[in-house]
Amino acid sequence: MVTERVESWLRRRPVLADVGVALLLWSLDLLLRSNLIVSGLLAAALLLRRTRPVWCAGLVTVVAFTQWLFLPHIVLLVADLAVPLAVHATAAYGPRWSSRAMLAAGLVGAGLGALTWPPVPEATLGSHVLFGAAMASFVLTGWALGALKRVREERLAALEVERDQKARLAVSAERTRIAREMHDVVAHSLAIVISQADGGRYAGSPEAAQAALTTIGETGRRAMGETRRLLGLLREEPDLRTPQPSLHDVPQLVDQVRADGLDVALRFDPPPAPVGSGLGLAVYRVVQESLTNVVKHAGPAARASVEVRWSQYELQLRISDDGQGAIAGGDSGHGVVGMRERVAAYGGTIRTGPGRRGGHEVFARIPTSP
Numbered sequence: 001m002v003t004e005r006v007e008s009w010l011r012r013r014p015v016l017a018d019v020g021v022a023l024l025l026w027s028l029d030l031l032l033r034s035n036l037i038v039s040g041l042l043a044a045a046l047l048l049r050r051t052r053p054v055w056c057a058g059l060v061t062v063v064a065f066t067q068w069l070f071l072p073h074i075v076l077l078v079a080d081l082a083v084p085l086a087v088h089a090t091a092a093y094g095p096r097w098s099s100r101a102m103l104a105a106g107l108v109g110a111g112l113g114a115l116t117w118p119p120v121p122e123a124t125l126g127s128h129v130l131f132g133a134a135m136a137s138f139v140l141t142g143w144a145l146g147a148l149k150r151v152r153e154e155r156l157a158a159l160e161v162e163r164d165q166k167a168r169l170a171v172s173a174e175r176t177r178i179a180r181e182m183h184d185v186v187a188h189s190l191a192i193v194i195s196q197a198d199g200g201r202y203a204g205s206p207e208a209a210q211a212a213l214t215t216i217g218e219t220g221r222r223a224m225g226e227t228r229r230l231l232g233l234l235r236e237e238p239d240l241r242t243p244q245p246s247l248h249d250v251p252q253l254v255d256q257v258r259a260d261g262l263d264v265a266l267r268f269d270p271p272p273a274p275v276g277s278g279l280g281l282a283v284y285r286v287v288q289e290s291l292t293n294v295v296k297h298a299g300p301a302a303r304a305s306v307e308v309r310w311s312q313y314e315l316q317l318r319i320s321d322d323g324q325g326a327i328a329g330g331d332s333g334h335g336v337v338g339m340r341e342r343v344a345a346y347g348g349t350i351r352t353g354p355g356r357r358g359g360h361e362v363f364a365r366i367p368t369s370p
Contacts, residue, residue, distance in 0.1 A: 014050050021085075022046045028078040035077065038067050042079035049089035057094070057102045060086040061109075068112055076117065083109060084142030091146025092153075099143070106139035176341075247271065247280035247308075250287055254306055257291050264291065265305040272310055279366065282342040283308070283317060286350070289335045290319035290362045298323025298359065315348075315368055320361040339364075 022043040029039035045059035060082050067077075083106055090102040114132025245253070254266045287306055294304045302323030309316045336352055339362070343350045348366030355361035 015047075018047055018049060025079040025081060032078065034079075035071065038063060038071065039077050039079040042077070042082040046082055046085055049086060050093055053086075053089040053092075053094035054098045057086045057090045057098060057105075061102070061105050064109055065112075068109070068116065081138075084138040086142075087139050088142035088146035088149075091143045092149040093146075099147070103139065103143045106143070107136055110135035110139055244277065244281050245284040246277060247275050247283050249284055250306070250308060253284065253288055253291070257295070260295075262291070262295055263303040265303070267305070267307045267309070269309050271315075273368075279315075279346055282346060282366075283315070285342055286317060286339050286362070286364060287319060289339055293335065293360070294319075294321045294323065302359070310368075313367060315364075315366045317364040317366070318361065320355045320357075320359060322355075322357065322359040324359075 025046075026036070026039050026043040030036060041063045042060060045056050045063065048056040048059070064080065064083055067080075087102050087106045091099040094102075110132050113135050114128045117131050118127060251266060251268055254264050258264045287308075291304065291306070294302060298304070298321045302321050304319065304321040304323075307316070307318040309318075339352075340350055343364050343366060346366050348364055350362065350364040352362050353360070
């Protein structure tokens with residue numbers, strides 16, 4: 001556990017860790033009474049291995065080559081470990097060209113070292129080859145570990161980007177869903193309020209005007225409750241999260257619209273199997289938006305019909321009226337777009353346009369499992 005804490009502490013302070021490594025290598029050469037100048041230069045170069053890996057590699061290469069060229073009698077230094085460490089640094093932190101260049105320089109240095117080390121007269125060809133292979137293995141190990149570190153960090157960075165993108169997409173999808181809900185609730189309620197207000201203005205009796213005002217009040221209260229529920233979703237207040245409307249609430253919706261003054265006929269076939277809450281909400285919102293458009297655009301004397309039918313493999317939904325025709329603005333309104341999105345989310349299609357007997361019609365087909 002202490003080792004993990006030390007490792008975590010050093011990982012958060014990489015420059016301090018490099019200083020410790022450099023001091024350790026130079027101190028060991030000090031104890032071994034080695035060439036402290038060469039050792040100090042090699043160790044000092046390691047201080048740049050994370051921040052300036054190319055500079056680190058260049059300094060280590062120059063000092064190591066100078067050591068081999070002018071001081072062949074020096075026994076290997078502990079600080080010569082700076083060579084594989086510099087190779088590791090360029091592979092992990094430097095540009096890719098510097099990684100390849102330093103790998104080649106390290107292997108060449110291992111070959112040159114094998115020509116003069118071990119610096120003893122009785123050294124055989126086999127000992128030189130063995131020494132060169134050992135040095136080359138250090139270089140290759142440093143390069144491989146550095147390349148592995150680079151790949152791991154690039155993969156982590158890619159995962160972070162992917163996570164951020166998924167989070168943004170999730171937020172965007174949730175905002176779109178809530179905006180759709182707000183449009184469906186507010187547009188439907190305002191259409192009823194406007195219709196009743198216009199009717200109440202021309203009412204021929206106090207009783208009719210009072211009924212219109214009563215309907216306006218009830219619709220406003222329902223709209224306020226729905227709006228509070230949606231705001232509760234935005235604020236993450238669980239106590240405001242009432243159940244979403246479902247397929248079985250469609251008859252109640254039709255009854256409300258009928259009570260608000262629109263003549264609506266309903267054919268509602270019960271589903272042959274349980275329906276998911278998402279599909280039920282989609283059907284409810286399509287019916288709600290379609291009836292809202294009838295109230296807004298079909299005219300005061302229009303009649304509407306709602307049909308919910310089931311076949312073996314699909315749900316068929318038809319909302320039609322005999323009013324004045326197409327929706328104002330065509331199919332580009334937010335409500336129509338919302339209906340298309342809801343139906344498309346379940347692999348269905350929707351058609352809006354003139355009805356078979358005049359007026360306007362919305363016809364949706366949503367596939368269901370057999």
